[in-house]
Amino acid sequence: MTRTELEKLIDRYDTKAEKAFRNYQETGVQRYERERQNAEDLADALRVALGSIDDHNLLLHLKGEITRLASRAESAQYKPEPEREREVILKELVSLAVGSCGYRGADE
16 A cells, blocks of 8 residues: 555544544433544554555565665676676675675774
8 A cells, every 4th residue: 555545544544533423412322432542543553564664665675676786796707807796796795785785894
């Protein structure tokens, strides 16, 4: 699901919870209280999913980049200067870690 779809669902279930709360306050019927609680639970679960979208996308990106670097590292052994190629790959890996994860190394 996209961020927009999740946000719409959250609004929908928040609205449903508010309506059920008003109905419960007006009538005292327990069914409305259960309905409110279920809608709030769903909205909360959707908020968790919304919060994890960026992490999920970052992990997919990192998986692709690491796979690409691993493939280059494996094929580097067949190049005329394999150590030089591995050094370039290592620098790219460090750059990826710093840029994507905030890793700064052992100096900090």
